[in-house]
Amino acid sequence: MADGGRHTPLAPPAARQGPGPMPHALLDALAIAVTQRVAGALPGDRRAAGVGQGTELAQIRPYTFGDDVRRIDAAATARTGEPHVRLEVPERTLTTWLVLDVSASMAFGTAERLKADVAEGVALALGRLSLRHAGRLGILTFGAGEPRLLPPRGSKAGLVALRRALADGVAADGVHDPHALADALGRVGRVARQPGLVVVVSDFREQHDWARAMGSLRARHAVLAVEVHDPREAEIPPVGRIAVVDPETGYRMEVDTSRPQIRARFAALEAERRETLTSELRRLRVDHAPLSTGEDWLLHLGRRLR
Amino acid sequence: MSLATPLALSFGAPLGLLALLAIPLALLALYAARRRRTAYAIRFPAATSLAVAAGSVSSWRRHVPAALALLALAALALALAKPQRTVAVPVAGASVVLVTDHSGSMSATDVEPDRLSAAEAAAETFLGKLPKPTRVGVVAYSDGPDGTLAPTTDRERVRQTIEAQSANGATATGDALQVALDTLAPDGRKAARPASAIVLLSDGKTTAGRDPVEVARIAKRLGVPIYTVALGTADATIPNPISPLSPPIAVPPDPETLKEIADVSGGRAFTSDDANQLRGIYSSLGSRLATRHEQREITAGFAGAGLVLLLAAGLFSLPRVGRLP
Numbered sequence: 001m002a003d004g005g006r007h008t009p010l011a012p013p014a015a016r017q018g019p020g021p022m023p024h025a026l027l028d029a030l031a032i033a034v035t036q037r038v039a040g041a042l043p044g045d046r047r048a049a050g051v052g053q054g055t056e057l058a059q060i061r062p063y064t065f066g067d068d069v070r071r072i073d074a075a076a077t078a079r080t081g082e083p084h085v086r087l088e089v090p091e092r093t094l095t096t097w098l099v100l101d102v103s104a105s106m107a108f109g110t111a112e113r114l115k116a117d118v119a120e121g122v123a124l125a126l127g128r129l130s131l132r133h134a135g136r137l138g139i140l141t142f143g144a145g146e147p148r149l150l151p152p153r154g155s156k157a158g159l160v161a162l163r164r165a166l167a168d169g170v171a172a173d174g175v176h177d178p179h180a181l182a183d184a185l186g187r188v189g190r191v192a193r194q195p196g197l198v199v200v201v202s203d204f205r206e207q208h209d210w211a212r213a214m215g216s217l218r219a220r221h222a223v224l225a226v227e228v229h230d231p232r233e234a235e236i237p238p239v240g241r242i243a244v245v246d247p248e249t250g251y252r253m254e255v256d257t258s259r260p261q262i263r264a265r266f267a268a269l270e271a272e273r274r275e276t277l278t279s280e281l282r283r284l285r286v287d288h289a290p291l292s293t294g295e296d297w298l299l300h301l302g303r304r305l306r
Numbered sequence: 307m308s309l310a311t312p313l314a315l316s317f318g319a320p321l322g323l324l325a326l327l328a329i330p331l332a333l334l335a336l337y338a339a340r341r342r343r344t345a346y347a348i349r350f351p352a353a354t355s356l357a358v359a360a361g362s363v364s365s366w367r368r369h370v371p372a373a374l375a376l377l378a379l380a381a382l383a384l385a386l387a388k389p390q391r392t393v394a395v396p397v398a399g400a401s402v403v404l405v406t407d408h409s410g411s412m413s414a415t416d417v418e419p420d421r422l423s424a425a426e427a428a429a430e431t432f433l434g435k436l437p438k439p440t441r442v443g444v445v446a447y448s449d450g451p452d453g454t455l456a457p458t459t460d461r462e463r464v465r466q467t468i469e470a471q472s473a474n475g476a477t478a479t480g481d482a483l484q485v486a487l488d489t490l491a492p493d494g495r496k497a498a499r500p501a502s503a504i505v506l507l508s509d510g511k512t513t514a515g516r517d518p519v520e521v522a523r524i525a526k527r528l529g530v531p532i533y534t535v536a537l538g539t540a541d542a543t544i545p546n547p548i549s550p551l552s553p554p555i556a557v558p559p560d561p562e563t564l565k566e567i568a569d570v571s572g573g574r575a576f577t578s579d580d581a582n583q584l585r586g587i588y589s590s591l592g593s594r595l596a597t598r599h600e601q602r603e604i605t606a607g608f609a610g611a612g613l614v615l616l617l618a619a620g621l622f623s624l625p626r627v628g629r630l631p
Contacts (some may be wrong), residue, residue, distance in 0.1 A: 026550035173349070205351055233352045243344045246353035253346045253353065255360045266359035270352060 010144055012169035013107035013114055019121025019297075020113065026298050027066065031129045033305035034197070034224075058087045094196055095152050096130030096137050097188050097221075098123055101202030101228075102170045103143025103180065104247040110232040111294030116226045118297045119201045120166045125298060126199050126224075127162040131155060137162060138192070142184035143202075144171030176248035178208045185213035192221065201226045204277050205233075205268070206248060215284050225281050226301070227290045229274070235267040314392055318603065322387030329379055334555035336372055371623035378615035386607035396437030397630035400502065401457035403443040403486040404429055404464075404593055405479075407508040410448070413473035414509070416542035417581050422473045424581035425537060426474065428588040431469050432505070433461055434524040435592025443489050443573055444468055447482035448475030449514055456489050470529050478515030483532065483567075488520065490629065491528045502530045503595050505588075509538040511560040518563065522570040533575035533595070535587055539579045 060076050063083035073086035100123055106116040123139075130137045131154065136151035150161045177183075181202060188198060198221045200214075217223055238258045246250045257263060260301060274290075281288040289304040291297040317323065350356065406429065413420040433442065439459060444467040446453035455467045483506065490502045504525065512518050525532055538559040546552035561577045568575035578584040 054570065108349060108351050203351065230351075232350075236352075236356065243347035244350040244353045245344075245355060247346035247349045247351060249351055249354070249355065252347050253357050253360070254343060255356055262356075264361050266352075266356050267356045269359055273355065 007173050010102060010168040010170060011172060012167070013116055015107070015109070015114055016169075017109075017113035017117045017122060019117050022121065022125055022298055026302055027125055027128070030298070030302045031132065033302060034126065034129050060084050062085050062256070063268050079290055093134045093136060093154070094130065095192065095194060096126065096135060096193050096197045096199065097187055098127060098130075098137060098139045098151075099181075099184050099198060099200040099202075100139060100141045100165070101143045101167070101181070102141045103177075103203075104171045104173045104175060104202045104204050105109065105203055106143070106228070107170045107247065108233075109230050109293040111230065111292070113293055115228040115230055115293055116170050116205055118293055119226075121297055122199070122201050122226050122291065122301060123162065123166055124227075125301070129160065130197065131158050132261075136282075138188075139165050139167060140184050141168075143175070145175055145177070147180070147184045147187060149191065151191075173247045174250050176206070178206055179210075181207040181212045183212040184298075185210055185217055189213060189217050189220075195220050195222075197221060198223045199226065201228065202223070203228050211212060211280055211284060214281075214286060218284050218286055223284075224287045224289065224305070225272075225275065227288065228293070229290060230293045234270050234274075236263055238263065316390050316392065316601065318388030318390055318601075320387055323383070325383035325386045326380065328383060329376055332376060332379055337341050366528075371619045374615050374619035374622060378612045378619060381608050381612035381615060384444055385612060386421075386604050388603060389608055390601040390604050391604050392599050393602050394593070395600045396439055397598050398439065399441075400437075400439075400595075401441035401443060401490060402436065403445060403457060403490060403504045404432070404468070404500070405445045405447070405482050405504055405506040405508075406468065407477055407479070407482075407506075407510070408448050408471035408473050408475075409510060409513075410474045411477070411510045411538070411544055411555075414538060414542040414544045414557050416535060417541040417579065417584070419581075420507055421537055422471060424584055426468055426471070427581065427618040428507075428584040430465070431585045432588040432592040433464060435589050436595070437597060440595075443486065445482050445486045445489070446471045447478055447485075448473075450478050451482045451485040454485055455487070475514050476514040477510050477613045479506070479512040479567075480502075480518040480521050481522040481527065481561075482506075482516035483518055484516070487525055487528060487530060490530055503573070504530055504532045505591060505595070506532055506534045506564070507537060508534070508536065508564060509536070510557055512563065518567050519570055522567040525571040530571065532567055532571040533573040533591055534568045535584065536561040536564045536575070536577040537579070537584060573621050 010024055011160060012226070036231060052302075060073055061084065063085050067085045071085040071087070073084050074088070076084035100118075100119060106119060107114055109115050109117065127137050127139075129135075136152040136154040137158040139150040141148045149163075150165060153161055181204070185200070192198070198217055200223065202225075204225075204227050214223065214225075236257050238260075240258050241256045242256060243252065243254045255262065278288060278290075287305065289301050326368050344387055351493050408422055412420070412425070414421050417424045436442065441457035441459050442461070442464045443457035444455040444464055445451050445455060446467065453470055455463060458464065483504065490504070522532055536559040538557065540558045542557050542559075543554035544557050545554055559577070561575065564577075565571075565575040576587045578587055
């Protein structure tokens with residue numbers, strides 16, 4: 001927690017594989033799924049700055065030359081004797097917030113690609129979807145010291161910001177903040193005023209006390225939690241004595257993986273951890289998409305959201 | 307025959323002790339190996355769970371194989387230096403003559419229960435401590451040497467002779483010493499037998515016979531050291547044998563003369579004023595007279611210990627670590 005410095009260097013992980021192919025057909029299917037997820041918001045829930053087409057009254061003002069005559073409000077005109085137009089609050093487009101884990105533990109993967117690669121793919125896919133139909137995308141990266149917030153931007157600007165944020169990579173080893181996720185979710189809750197979609201992409205590993213922040217986000221937004229995991233984190237193969245180091249805490253240890261009871265206990269602990277995570281997300285009624293580094297993550301994301 | 311205890315452990319090749327320097331080197335190597343093993347660790351985000359799963363091995367248990375191996379190394383390094391143990395070996399054909407005073411003053415009760423009984427008990431201890439093959443002679447004396455036993459290995463007869471004493475008469479130390487010398491070196495020449503000694507116990511001044519210091523010189527010439535024990539306290543008295551009404555007779559010991567006897571003959575002088583101390587003196591005399599100190603090499607023992615320790619280290623370490631520490 002103490003090492004949450006502002007200038008933690010970010011770098012693309014050495015073993016970066018990239019997110020892999022993202023077929024358009026799959027992306028389109030995913031778009032349907034995502035739209036259905038966020039369709040809970042009523043028309044008019046989302047408002048844009050200024051005035052424009054909408055259902056909610058913004059103001060009634062005297063008619064000036066150039067106003068659309070169809071906007072003239074009959075009742076106000078009759079009361080005042082002067083033609084008045086009725087202007088509405090425009091319905092805002094969907095704002096998506098991408099809460100992206102860039103902690104050092106994401107730079108790990110033993111199957112097809114790294115966890116960071118899967119996270120990058122998810123961010124790209126959902127980011128592109130969110131930028132369609134004039135949507136806007138805000139990004140918050142956490143896990144590398146001070147969280148970095150990129151305010152919501154639409155269209156190409158949003159895509160450029162997303163690509164830049166993804167190109168920065170993940171934090172160097174040695175940064176550990178067990179409250180990074182909770183802080184990030186709290187910050188999104190304060191910044192995102194209009195209801196929208198919040199996508200949390202993380203491995204949810206070694207993070208504490210985030211459930212409360214997630215719950216208050218869920219009260220206003222559609223929340224999608226994408227959990228990225230690696231098969232090696234679920235069970236460890238018998239490869240004799242190995243020395244392992246936790247990338248975030250720097251904790252070193254030597255362990256004899258040829259002992260079955262250690263492997264069994266490890267598998268049980270990890271299964272319990274993921275079970276706890278799943279039940280917690282279910283309790284919060286947050287969509288949970290667990291993605292493995294060893295599978296076709298796009299396919300699984302789509303299936304999960306269907 | 308020396309009474310000084312030599313060092314119990316000595317080394318035939320002390321330069322071999324330099325091999326002990328291997329221990330700090332081994333420690334350094336061990337430390338470096340440990341560092342190297344964890345220096346190139348695998349990044350693993352689930353390391354915390356793995357640590358919980360592996361459980362914590364108590365720190366002392368983690369260090370047992372290394373400690374055993376280092377001990378083995380130490381034992382082997384010591385073995386290289388040819389360690390020797392000093393052992394007491396009975397001298398073949400050694401003989402000791404106990405010269406015991408049983409003059410009237412030995413009935414004084416300043417020593418529990420009385421001087422003569424204490425002396426007899428101490429002599430018993432002495433016999434117990436002497437090596438079996440050592441011959442023991444006895445010269446009991448008062449007015450003159452009366453109970454004489456030539457050096458023999460038959461302890462029973464020695465005991466009988468000692469117990470047969472009763473306290474009365476004068477103190478003829480010189481004559482008694484002469485008799486003792488005669489039994490050890492019958493022909494008046496330098497004692498042919500190796501390692502002969504006289505243990506003289508007396509409690510008073512020589513009151514009869516020849517000058518004991520004179521005899522001590524002869525003993526020196528014959529190569530027989532006289533170990534003297536002065537028994538009794540300075541203010542001891544015995545009831546006057548003439549009449550119970552007469553003033554008691556003072557019977558202080560005479561440590562000066564006895565010391566002179568010991569010095570002249572090349573022995574050592576002891577003084578004692580209670581039974582326990584007396585027994586202690588006799589006990590140490592018994593274990594040192596008639597024995598010789600020999601250096602026995604115990605390299606094999608050290609090497610064996612090193613081997614056993616090494617095996618133990620391996621047994622401890624191989625199943626759980628898969629290598630020697």
